[in-house]
Amino acid sequence: MNWMIYGANGYTGELIAREAVQRGLNPVLAGRSRDKLEPLARELNLESRSFGLNDPADIAKGLDGINLVLHCAGPFSATSAPMIEGCLKARAHYLDITGEIAVFEHAQRQHARAESAGVVLCPGVGFDVIPTDCVAAALKAALPDATHLALGFDSRSGFSPGTAKTSVEGLAQGCKIRRDGSIITVPLAHAVRKIDFGDGDGDGDGDGEKLAMTIPWGDVSTAYYSTGIPNIEVFIPGSPGMIRNARRANHLRWLLGLDFVQKQLKKRIEKSVKGPDAATREQLPTFVWGEVRNARGETRTARIRTANGYSLTITGALAVVDHLMRHRPAGGSYTPSKLVGADLVTRLPGSGALQID
Numbered sequence: 001m002n003w004m005i006y007g008a009n010g011y012t013g014e015l016i017a018r019e020a021v022q023r024g025l026n027p028v029l030a031g032r033s034r035d036k037l038e039p040l041a042r043e044l045n046l047e048s049r050s051f052g053l054n055d056p057a058d059i060a061k062g063l064d065g066i067n068l069v070l071h072c073a074g075p076f077s078a079t080s081a082p083m084i085e086g087c088l089k090a091r092a093h094y095l096d097i098t099g100e101i102a103v104f105e106h107a108q109r110q111h112a113r114a115e116s117a118g119v120v121l122c123p124g125v126g127f128d129v130i131p132t133d134c135v136a137a138a139l140k141a142a143l144p145d146a147t148h149l150a151l152g153f154d155s156r157s158g159f160s161p162g163t164a165k166t167s168v169e170g171l172a173q174g175c176k177i178r179r180d181g182s183i184i185t186v187p188l189a190h191a192v193r194k195i196d197f198g199d200g201d202g203d204g205d206g207d208g209e210k211l212a213m214t215i216p217w218g219d220v221s222t223a224y225y226s227t228g229i230p231n232i233e234v235f236i237p238g239s240p241g242m243i244r245n246a247r248r249a250n251h252l253r254w255l256l257g258l259d260f261v262q263k264q265l266k267k268r269i270e271k272s273v274k275g276p277d278a279a280t281r282e283q284l285p286t287f288v289w290g291e292v293r294n295a296r297g298e299t300r301t302a303r304i305r306t307a308n309g310y311s312l313t314i315t316g317a318l319a320v321v322d323h324l325m326r327h328r329p330a331g332g333s334y335t336p337s338k339l340v341g342a343d344l345v346t347r348l349p350g351s352g353a354l355q356i357d
Contacts, residue, residue, distance in 0.1 A: 001325050004028040004049075004066045006083065007073025009036040012097060012126070012313055016072065017044060019314050025321075030062060031073060053079050059086035068324055070317055071096035076103045076123075084121060088113055093120040093324050097313055099128025101176055101183065104221035111333040118331040122339050125320040126313030127155075127286070127306075129218045130336045130345055132234070133226055135290040135302045135354065136219060137342035140227035142300040142356050146292035149227065151219050152212055152235035154197035155286040155309050174253060176216035178224055178232040188253075189213040189246040195235055197287040198303040210237040213246060222335045229292065281308040285350065301357045307350025315348045 005020070007013040008029035020027050021044045029041045034050035041048035051062035053073075063069065063086050071083050076098035084107060087094040096103070107121045114121045124133070132151045140146060174185045196208040217234035224232060238246070276284070286309050290302045306312050316336075323340050336344060346354050 001067045002028065002065055003068035003070065003321060003325075004030050004063070006030045006069055006071050007079075008048075009033060009040060010072055010074075012310060013072035014040060015310065015314050016070065016317055017046070020318060021046070023318070025318075027070070028066065053082040053086075056082070056086065056089075059083070060089060063087065063090040063092055066090065066092050068093040068321065069095065070125075070321060074098070076100050080123065081106055084110060087121075088117050088119055091117050091119055094122070095120075095125045095317065095320055095324075096123045097126035097128065097317055098123050099126075099218040101216060101218055101221045104218055104225075105183070108221075108225060108333045115330065115332040120324060120329055120331060120334060120339065122320065122334040122336065124218055124222055125317045125336055127309035127316070128313075129222050130316040130348075131286070131288045131304065131306050131312065132217070132219045132290065133222055133335050133337045134342045134345040135288055135304065136223040136229075137226050137337035138354055138356060139290050139292040139300055139302050140229065141342070142302075143292045143294055143298065145294045146227070146229050146300075147295055148231040148293040149223055149229040149290065150233050150235060150292075151217070151223065151288075151290045152195055152197060152237075153286055153288045154199055154210065154237050156284050173216065173257075174250070175214050176220045177214060178220050178230065181224070181230040183220055186214070187247065187250045189238070189243050191233060191235075192238075192243055193235070195237070195289055196303075197237065197289045198305060199287040211240065211243065212236060213238045213243050225333075226335045226337050235289075276308070276310060281311045284308050286312070288345075302354060304345060304354045305352040306345060307348065311350060312345075312348060315350075316344070319344065319348060 005017050005027045008017045009031050028047045030049045031037050032052050037048045049062050051058045073079050080103045084094050103123050107123050175188050175190045191214045194209040195212045212235040214233050215236050219234050286306045288304050293299045
């Protein structure tokens, strides 16, 4: 199978490319900037192709002879739809590492076309959303009649430039939850609760609970397609000050949504934000939590410790690439747990056991 990493010159794309070569794989490296791609391609002794995503003819030419694309070039709100369209026409499988709800929803709307073309569409094959998607699927199996699902994670690794830009876009769009099967917009930090993510709260009393708030994470979309559970929220830890600031930001969403404000914020990110280095990633694991509840009030809780989010994105994305190289699933739109299995996260380096209480 001939496969491509598009956006290979970005922070995460380059990490995946280097790991792929370490494993003896030979992806084609691609992206918009020839000047940024070619030095990396020469170093890794790989083929490179440069093409943008504005012209369908350029995409078709760039995907000639490619059977699978791992798309790593954000912001995915702008880049995923044209690449998905190109993959459908080229009959190439599409994977990406997004966490953006709109991208997941768009991919699901292409299910019939993907099925007809024999193409797999599976966005979110990184930390967004492999661990939480697998937790959701395992909880559904543990409580099949669940009506409510809450997911969350505790991670301290910092942002890459791409993730930071996506977060800036998300602030302007408000928080998202799923209620009675539909995705709705609610204020930032809409819900606040205490959660034991499995790593303690740092105060030494052993209770392990941390204050946490809702965020617009990709599982608001994907967990519904993995489980059918109609009510979904996603949480991260937040100090009282962080939660207050998030709620104050609700009054500034109109300002954050202005194009020139978005451009200025993203320019600052490009100049100042760098992704965590290998030593930092190694020292900062992630703790993932989930809870389901049924109409009778019965609950199940799941926890798992995983590698750092960026490290998991590298190994998770390559695990899904490997799966498609070894298997021939039917075409259609998938979530990671639906495509590879709910045990995917436990098979990745740095993961512990998935424990359900």
